[in-house]
Amino acid sequence: MSQNLHRWIPSQLGHGEAMCARCHITNREAAVLGRLNACSQAANDLTSHEHLVLRALSGEFEVALAAWVTAAFEHLAAVGMCTNEPPYIITDAGREALAAAKASGRVVLDA
Structure with a gap:
């Protein structure tokens, strides 16, 4: 059985050193619950x-470089939604993911 791994980023929750960008559990909570790798x-x-970064890459607006933007670029590049190095360029897979998110009405942060 394959498991989805956490994508750890610095915690913005006021506790724990890191939090998962996807499920928002902290590293300490995950350790106590036995979910460090799931x-x-x-x-x-x-x-x-x-x-938001995909929207910026598609030309809707610009985003200032910040740690969260860099982390988003790195993950999007890892899954093939943008090129691997600056200047980052959206790929066809990125355009398709963005179109699907918009079509489904999924909440996307405003710029």
């Missing part, structure tokens, strides 16, 4: 920040 979110689910 995220409850599907591996291909994009975070709202990743949707």
Whole structure:
């Protein structure tokens, strides 16, 4: 059985050193619950920040470089939704994911 791994980022919750960008569990909570290697979110689910960066890559607006933007670029590149190096360019897979998210009415952060 394959498991979805957490995507750890610095915690913004006020506790724990890291939190999962997908399910928002902290590293300490996951350790206590025995879920360090099992995220409850599907591996291909994009975070709202990743949707925002895809929108920026598609030319809707610009985003200032910040840690969360870099993390989003890195994940999007890893799953083939943008190129691997700056300047990041959206790929066909990224355009398809963005169109699917918009068509489904999925909440995407505003710029």
